[in-house]
Amino acid sequence: MLKPEDFAYLRQLLKDRSGLALSEDKGYLITTRLRPIIEDHGLKDLSGLVAQMRSHRGGEIIDQVVDAMTTNESLFFRDSKPFEALISMMLPKLCAARGHGRPIRIWCAAASTGQEPYSIAIMLEENAARFAGHPIEILGTDLSRAALGRAQMGEYTAFEVGRGMPQHYLDRYFQATGHKHYVIAPKIRSRVCFQPRNLLEPFDGLGPFDIVFCRNVLIYFDRPTKANVLERIAQTMPADGYLVLGGPETTLGLTAMFARHPDWRNVYVRTAASSGPLAMDRICA
Numbered sequence: 389m390l391k392p393e394d395f396a397y398l399r400q401l402l403k404d405r406s407g408l409a410l411s412e413d414k415g416y417l418i419t420t421r422l423r424p425i426i427e428d429h430g431l432k433d434l435s436g437l438v439a440q441m442r443s444h445r446g447g448e449i450i451d452q453v454v455d456a457m458t459t460n461e462s463l464f465f466r467d468s469k470p471f472e473a474l475i476s477m478m479l480p481k482l483c484a485a486r487g488h489g490r491p492i493r494i495w496c497a498a499a500s501t502g503q504e505p506y507s508i509a510i511m512l513e514e515n516a517a518r519f520a521g522h523p524i525e526i527l528g529t530d531l532s533r534a535a536l537g538r539a540q541m542g543e544y545t546a547f548e549v550g551r552g553m554p555q556h557y558l559d560r561y562f563q564a565t566g567h568k569h570y571v572i573a574p575k576i577r578s579r580v581c582f583q584p585r586n587l588l589e590p591f592d593g594l595g596p597f598d599i600v601f602c603r604n605v606l607i608y609f610d611r612p613t614k615a616n617v618l619e620r621i622a623q624t625m626p627a628d629g630y631l632v633l634g635g636p637e638t639t640l641g642l643t644a645m646f647a648r649h650p651d652w653r654n655v656y657v658r659t660a661a662s663s664g665p666l667a668m669d670r671i672c673a
Contacts, residue, residue: 499528502539529585595624604634
């Protein structure tokens, strides 16, 4: 049984560490998702886990708890419209505005195990001739180091590639292994860099980004946290940048720095210039 004091502790820790705002009726999620950690550490129950977390030796377990509680599900080509908008509208406009030679930079701000940035990389490879002469960089970040470790490997199960991956892309850009896994082609993997980043922390060393995908993560934050994250994302973008959110997400009532694109659902445009010049940093060290 989840004791009220244990739930209060876990709820506050998750809010502070990841922005995850658990309502009072979500205690079952804690019980379900943390059970494997309790068993792995040979603990009796959730109270024992909380006691370990509170101890001076609890740092590693805290990381495991945060990782288990934050949602890492991702699909290849999840909701096709943002990828269509990327190729048919966002990149052509940015390429025309930037001219040849200047990198266009894309940030996947909740990259999880890599399906979203690799989907973007595949679309870029498919349209390589169209955007020739315009270097395009992709950065994927996530709170979970375990998820990013999988992303960097670029290896997925048959179930994972079966969720959204068109068969012709699977044939073209993946190599099947002997244990029914698929490894993404080196030319796609090399297009993406990954870094561990917490959206609650300063974005020092990041940016500028012409396009930011931040999909299906704001829904887990409370309103003040959503507004704060959006404002700081805006500060990493030039005045003509694009923000892509998930289906149920919006900037309405949270910030005036983005406006909904008139033609593309879940695409937002910057409405105000940054307060100062944006420094150009390399995505990959």
